[in-house]
Every structure is written in structure tokens, then in C-alpha cells.
Amino acid sequence: MKRAAVLAFTGTGAILGLRIRESLASGWNVTVFVPERIRQQADREMDLEVLQPDGRSWVKENWKSYQGFIFVSATGIAVRFIAPCLADKLTDPAVVVVDERAGFAISLLSGHVGGANELTWELAQCLGATPVITTATDVEGIFAADVFARKNGLRIGNRSRIKEISGALLEKKPVGFFCEYNVEGKLPKGLYSVTQREKLEEYEYGIMIARNDRTVCSLCKEEKHHILHLIPRDLVLGIGCRRGTSAERILEAVRDGLQRLGMEEARLGALASIDIKAEEAGLLMAAERLGVSFCTYSAERLREVQEVSRESEFVRSVAGVGNVCERAAYVCAQEKSNFKEVKKIEMLLPKTIYDGVTLAAARTEWGIYFE
Structure with a gap:
């Protein structure tokens, strides 16, 4: 679920912030922040969080923690708050400004990749506001x-x-x-x-x-x-490893596997393993460094995959399934597909053994959609 922070600076703005929180679709987890004086003046039952005195510093500290910032304020206030944080149109979060009377919803930053334009339209519909979107491709109706x-x-x-x-x-x-x-x-x-x-x-x-x-x-x-x-992001890597295997060793195996396949790291959608490895520090850190999710599955779920290249009796005695990496890659690839009905999973790399690491690669079905 995406996180949004609503920043309001007056009592009227706080009430509108709560209305925004109640109105946004279920895909958003919204928190409303107000100055301490507004929190003290408000009804105790109003679910408001206190914005620290130096609000600009708070925004900078939390810039990567929220997918959206909604300012109930003048546009100039929002600009001054976010100016020190701006980095890249492909990584900055969505920023939208709504005036206190909900007359206008303005897409201020990261209209496309960050989703500010879509958030602006959604807010406009919820609040009865006029959406203000200025990105050239949207104004001209051009493919973005x-x-x-x-x-x-x-x-x-x-x-x-x-x-x-x-x-x-x-x-x-x-x-x-x-x-x-x-x-x-x-x-x-x-x-x-x-x-x-x-x-x-x-x-x-x-x-x-x-x-x-x-x-x-x-x-x-x-x-x-x-x-x-x-x-x-149609490539999934299934991984098995000894307890305590370092992230560096796992990443070495991952990069070698990608090189064998002729695939870029950007194509990687997830790492997968068995649930007894859910807290394995090396796997968790490797997934974090790669910027992908780490998915785990029970031995019972993995056993549903019957065809594998080879089994290990030792691994079966420990994990309950004789080939973790191929089965985990297959199951995860089924989940990661953007097809409504997955018909085929392609096993690109069968179980490959490294020092303390086993790795397999599966490609999920992927569709390209034009609206």
C-alpha cells in the first residue's frame, strides 16, 4: 500500500486533510500532519499527527518514506518545503497542492512516474475540485x-x-x-x-x-x-543457501547467473526461496541491494512444482523439498506475472551450484498494454 502525507497548517486545512484521508482510494495509507498549535486546538478524537516545528527538515528526512505528499496550502509554501529535496523526475514522490476551500488540486511534482497527475485527478473527483495538470504530453494528449x-x-x-x-x-x-x-x-x-x-x-x-x-x-x-x-521485470531468481551465507557471496552468484543469461540486473523482478530462509540476513540484504522483493514459500507449496532438473536428498531432509531454487523461482514467477491467467513459465537457468549458494532463473509471462 502506498503512503501519503497530508501537510496542513490551519484548522480549516486540518479538516480538509481528514476529508482527503477518508476519500482517497484504499490503495493509499494517509497520515495528516499539522503544527502542534493546531493539534492542541483540534478535537482530541481527530486523528492528527504533529508536524515538527521545522517542517522543511521533516519533509527532507521523510522524502523517501512516502509515495505522495499533499499540501493543503498555498503553492509557494509547498515549493519552499520540497525545494531542497528534489532529485530526479523518475525517483521523486508525487507532490500535489490543494487549496483550503478545495477549489483546485494542482499536480506540482512527478506527474508521470511518481503518479502526481493520477493522484490529482483522484483528489479532484473526491473533493469536487478543479484539477490543474500542466505536463505537456497531458495537455496535448500525447503518449507519455x-x-x-x-x-x-x-x-x-x-x-x-x-x-x-x-x-x-x-x-x-x-x-x-x-x-x-x-x-x-x-x-x-x-x-x-x-x-x-x-x-x-x-x-x-x-x-x-x-x-x-x-x-x-x-x-x-x-x-x-x-x-x-x-x-x-519478468525475471525471477530462486535461491538456496547455507545458513549465514553473506550477501556479497549471494550477489556474486546472482551476477554470474545474469551474465550467463545475457540479462541486465534491471530485468530482475524478485528473489525467491523457502520460508525457513525468510529471515536469512544475506538474502534479505541481497534483495535490498538489488532493489527487488524477497518472496518465500512453504515446502508444501514448493512441492506442487513436480518437474525439476535434479533433487538433493540432503536438502530434502533439511528443508522438506529436494530442490528449493528451481521450485521457488517457478512459484514466484507465477505470482509476478502481469497476465490475468499465467499459462507458461520458462525455466531459463536450471539449478546452478556456487560456493554455499544454489541459483535458478525463471521468466514469467509478461504483457504490454495500451489503454
Whole structure:
């Protein structure tokens, strides 16, 4: 569940903040923060948290802890609070400003990837406010590659190309679209389907979504071709390890496995193992460093996967299942698919043994959707 902080600075703003908390969809966990004087003046039953006196420092300290900040204030106040925190349009949280009378909801920061535009629309509908959205692609009704990537669970391989693709579409230049995954929906205006990767060379601007990173040729790096590389997070690594195995050793195995597959680290969606490894420090730290989730499953659930390359009687005696890594990769890949009904899981790398680590890789089914 996403976390949002509502910052209000008056009694009227606090009441509106509580209304926002009650109105937002269930996907948001909203906390309302107010200055101490407002908290003291408010009814004790009002669920309000105290904002420390130096509110700007609090925002800076908690910038990465919330996916959204909603200021019930003047826009200038919000700008001054967030200015020291700004880093990157692809990593900054959503920031929305709502005036105390709920007349306007303004998407202030991270409209696309951060989701501020969507949050603004949602707030406007809940509060009866007028949404104010100023991103060029939204104003002109143009395809936004960063929004498309976020909604389809794609990582961006070369960030600088986002702006170039948007600029090309705004200037009505054609953009080639090459995808090796199943595509549903109609391509937006300005995008042209390309069935062969080499055909992208006919376009100055393009978007590539390939199944194997080895097929991503130097085209994505050439200055004369502006090709945006989008990467599905369709790869899951199942891992078994001895107790106390370090994160460094696990990461060495992960990187070797990725190299064997010709896959980029950005393609990795999750690490998976058996539930008795749920608190294994090395696995938890490895997942954190990779920026992916760590999923664990019971031996009973893993035994539902019957076909594996080989079994270990020793591992079976300890864990209750003779091949942890392949089964964990398979089960996790089923869960991580963005398909409504998963029909096929591809085992790309069978059980591979390292020093204290076993590793297997599975690819889940992935779909690309245009609204």
C-alpha cells in the first residue's frame, strides 16, 4: 500500500486533510500532519499527527518514506518545503497542492512516474475540485513513455531518452515501436509498430522492449538513433543457501547467473526461496541491494512444482523439498506475472551450484498494454 502525507497548517486545512484521508482510494495509507498549535486546538478524537516545528527538515528526512505528499496550502509554501529535496523526475514522490476551500488540486511534482497527475485527478473527483495538470504530453494528449513504463512494470534502461521521445511526439515526428512481448490495445498516435528490431534503424526515434538483453544492439547507444530501452521485470531468481551465507557471496552468484543469461540486473523482478530462509540476513540484504522483493514459500507449496532438473536428498531432509531454487523461482514467477491467467513459465537457468549458494532463473509471462 502506498503512503501519503497530508501537510496542513490551519484548522480549516486540518479538516480538509481528514476529508482527503477518508476519500482517497484504499490503495493509499494517509497520515495528516499539522503544527502542534493546531493539534492542541483540534478535537482530541481527530486523528492528527504533529508536524515538527521545522517542517522543511521533516519533509527532507521523510522524502523517501512516502509515495505522495499533499499540501493543503498555498503553492509557494509547498515549493519552499520540497525545494531542497528534489532529485530526479523518475525517483521523486508525487507532490500535489490543494487549496483550503478545495477549489483546485494542482499536480506540482512527478506527474508521470511518481503518479502526481493520477493522484490529482483522484483528489479532484473526491473533493469536487478543479484539477490543474500542466505536463505537456497531458495537455496535448500525447503518449507519455514514462507513464506507460510505470503502468506496465517496465524499468527504463536509458533515462535521457524519455525526454527525447516526448519531444519527438510533441513535434509530430514518427516513433518506431518494437516489442517482443504480447501487445494488447491500440498503439497511440505517433507510434508505429516495427516487427523486426533492425527496422528501428529506419526511425530517428524509437522504443524497444526486447526479451533478451543481448538482442539490444548498440542502436540504443548511437547518437543518431534515439532509442528508448524499456525492460520488463519478468525475471525471477530462486535461491538456496547455507545458513549465514553473506550477501556479497549471494550477489556474486546472482551476477554470474545474469551474465550467463545475457540479462541486465534491471530485468530482475524478485528473489525467491523457502520460508525457513525468510529471515536469512544475506538474502534479505541481497534483495535490498538489488532493489527487488524477497518472496518465500512453504515446502508444501514448493512441492506442487513436480518437474525439476535434479533433487538433493540432503536438502530434502533439511528443508522438506529436494530442490528449493528451481521450485521457488517457478512459484514466484507465477505470482509476478502481469497476465490475468499465467499459462507458461520458462525455466531459463536450471539449478546452478556456487560456493554455499544454489541459483535458478525463471521468466514469467509478461504483457504490454495500451489503454
